[in-house]
Amino acid sequence: MRQNVLKIHPDDSVFVALTDLEPGDQAFWEGSTLTVTEAVPAKHKVAIRNFAVGDPITMYGVLVGKAKQAIPMGGRLTTFNVQHATNSYDLDGSSYQWTPPAVDCWQNQTFMGYQRSDGRVGTANYWLVVPLVFCENRNIQVLEEALINDLGYARRHTYQHQTQELMQLVQAGRTVEEVLQADLDQSAQSFGNLDRKTLRLFPNVDGVKFLAHEGGCGGTRQDAQALCGLLAGYITHPNVAGATVLSLGCQNAQVSMLQDEIRKRNPNFDKPLFVLEQQTIGTEESLISQALRQTFAGLMQANACVRQPAPLSKLTIxxxxxxxxxxxxxxxxxxxxxxxxxxxxxxxxxxxxxxxxxxxxxxxxxxxxxxxxxxxxxxxxxxxxxxxxxxxxxxxxxxxxxxxxxxxxxxxxxxxxxxxxxxxxxxxxxxxxxxxxxxxxxxxxxxxxxxxxxxxxxxxxxxxxxxxxxxxxxxxxxxxxxxxxxxxxxxxxxxxxxxxxxxxxxxxxxxxxxxxxxxxxxxxxxxxxxxxxxxxxxxxxxxxxxxxxxxxxxx
Structure with a gap:
């Protein structure tokens, strides 16, 4: 008979239900049976023995909780009868021995990636537009509106046709109930059958990405430092060809802080990086125009990158x-x-x-x-x-x-x-x-x-x-x-x-x-x-x- 429960580790005190179990059902596992005393949905746990209050409950061979109510053998574990518990741990200095799995069939296999000057290999090729502070999010949005559609990076599918159908219903004087029950075309509408790369001005660039966020000022100086470290991780990332950075000028997350974090990750950083400070440049029009020119120059350089074979040892997962x-x-x-x-x-x-x-x-x-x-x-x-x-x-x-x-x-x-x-x-x-x-x-x-x-x-x-x-x-x-x-x-x-x-x-x-x-x-x-x-x-x-x-x- 097919097993309907699983005991993950020999030391476990519970089964995992693989199917829905009803009271009186027999739970089968490796030749042994257990009568289920209450409904246990698939994915939930069945007590293998009787638990008294305070008894430890083990799964995967480790302590995962303690009984806070008595649980009969065959009963279901719930938040009402089990509470979180773990074992203490220490540094015992044990020597761990690992036997790697056989990988002979992949040993000489490669993947096609983007090789960067620091030795890392990317799986994609993006341009970033990054605000150093939330004050620049609107300018980031303006740049996104200016770039995405015309460069061929808009979403392939839209639901705009459904909006148009609903507009027609409203204009025709339909009631609220009729609109709610309208039978709309449920499919997403495609821009066409052409491969999106054929629509791009820069076919070797996978996209322009805009990292809007709510940080960069206020909070603590540690918050600003961590944010700059995070943004530096993205700018130096092997999946990134270069970046345009917008700074207001007076925020905690200063340009110099970002530059320091970039150097920590790559002392020889050589990707195109354009930094624009709004309080220095002046008007929005001047800022956006300059950002667009520099971003286009960067995209031209990024488009020169092509995929090349790389060993699987270059994967970071x-x-x-x-x-x-x-x-x-x-x-x-x-x-x-x-x-x-x-x-x-x-x-x-x-x-x-x-x-x-x-x-x-x-x-x-x-x-x-x-x-x-x-x-x-x-x-x-x-x-x-x-x-x-x-x-x-x-x-x-x-x-x-x-x-x-x-x-x-x-x-x-x-x-x-x-x-x-x-x-x-x-x-x-x-x-x-x-x-x-x-x-x-x-x-x-x-x-x-x-x-x-x-x-x-x-x-x-x-x-x-x-x-x-x-x-x-x-x-x-x-x-x-x-x-x-x-x-x-x-x-x-x-x-x-x-x-x-x-x-x-x-x-x-x-x-x-x-x-x-x-x-x-x-x-x-x-x-x-x-x-x-x-x-x-x-x-x-x-x-x-x-x-x-x-x-x-x-x-």
Whole structure:
């Protein structure tokens, strides 16, 4: 009989329901059975034994909570009967041994990327227009309106035809009820069947991106410094050919601060960079005219860049999740972890972030650190983050969202134990604080919030040229300059939201492939995306999410 539950680790005290279970159903796992005592939706957890108040609950072989009410064997775990709990951890100095996966079939494979003078290789070729302070956001918008359509970078699909249909109904005197019930053409209207590159003046430039934000002044000087570091990460990024920067002049985030942060990341920075200060130039007309001339000059230089073969060791991959569910930790995240290990074995770099979602697996990550100094920095950053959350009247235990809880992730430790699987099993080579640049190949830990957009924004600033983003509930998150590959944990989501999902790993839950096979399939997709052969959904939709993290508490 087909198994309808999963025991992830031999030491676990719960099953994961793979299908909806009703009272009296038999849960089957490796020849053993268990009678379910109440309705347990798929993705939720079934108690393997009787729990008394205070008893520990384990998943993935680690503590993920404690019973705050008695839970009978066969009962469902909920937020009413389980509370968040984790084990303490220390730096025991253990020596971690890792056996890399076999990568012979990819050893000599390449991807087609943009080679930069600092040795890094991009997977795209963008021009940036960056405000140093929120006061310049309107000017950024003016430039965007002036550039995007005529240069051929407008969205391929629009819903303007639906607006026109509704206008006709209003003009015809239809009622509110008739408008609400109108049968509109539900498809998005295309600009045409021509490849968008044929419409571009600069066909080798993937786009002009505008990084509007709400920072740069007010707040603290540390906020301005962090913002400049983040923007410098984007300007020096291998997916970026150059940038136009607009400064007001009097803000905290001064041009000199940005230039210092650029030099930290690339002392020999040689990309075209145009900086315009509005208070020095004067009128808006003069500012915009000068910005347009310089941006066109930069685009002409950027258009000279072409894709060339590069070894897979030049890949830098961000690992992210958002809208996670109870299947994320047993399908999508482990599959990404398998792909991560393959990339590391090939000499590449991966970035695991979202520190609130590493709560409860600190011991494992400390044990996997290459030395005591790396483990110590991880512990220090985790402890500082946790303390700041408590001082703000919050805590890591408040991380799971309503959607997480509804679909089976009822404690932060439970969510973290599954989320950490994106990092595979390779050694931790470095621990970075936001917004530091990744410089070591291998698995890097980056201190960011659990908020998926803030974290994705940070991973790209640190050097990620492709982001793998797992989701169980569905989220359209993207990034202005790095392709975000959206990976579904379950087939139902992939079928329901095919317009935002790029890869389905629900096949693991369905029993159609193993974690290893899904991970290898992901690596092949990464190579195609990095080479520009596949346009991911977030890029196709123009999903350019960009949220700098102010170093306050964000879970």
């Amino acid at each position: 961000g690992l992210e999740c958002g809208g996670s569910d109870g299947f994320s930790g047993i399908s999508a995240n482990p599959a990404v972890g398998q792909a991560s290990d393959l990339i590391v074995a090939l000499g590449g770099t991966v970035i695991l972030s979202e520190f609130p979602e590493l709560c409860g697996v600190e011991q494992e990550l400390c044990d996997r650190s290459v030395d005591a100094e790396t483990a110590s920095r991880f512990r220090e950053l985790m402890n500082t983050y946790a303390q700041r959350a408590k001082e703000a009247g919050s805590g890591f235990d408040m991380n799971p969202s309503p959607g997480n809880i509804r679909d089976g992730l009822i404690t932060d430790a439970m969510k973290s134990a599954g989320a950490s699987k994106k990092g595979g099993s390779s050694p931790v080579v470095a621990v970075l604080d936001y917004p530091e640049l990744v410089t070591k190949p291998g698995l890097n830990l980056l201190c960011t919030p659990g908020n998926d957009v803030e974290s994705t924004t940070a991973e790209v600033a640190s050097g990620a040229t492709v982001v793998l983003f797992t989701t169980g509930l569905g989220t359209p998150t993207g990034n202005p300059i790095a392709p975000v590959v959206k990976i579904s944990s379950n087939t139902a989501l992939a079928n329901r939201m095919p317009d935002i999902i790029d890869v389905n790993t629900g096949t693991v839950i369905d029993g159609e492939e193993t974690i290893q096979q899904a991970g290898e399939r992901l690596l092949e997709q990464i190579i195609r995306v990095a080479s520009g052969e596949v346009e991911v959904a977030a890029v196709r939709h123009g999903q350019d999410d960009f949220i700098p993290w102010k170093r306050g508490v964000s879970l």
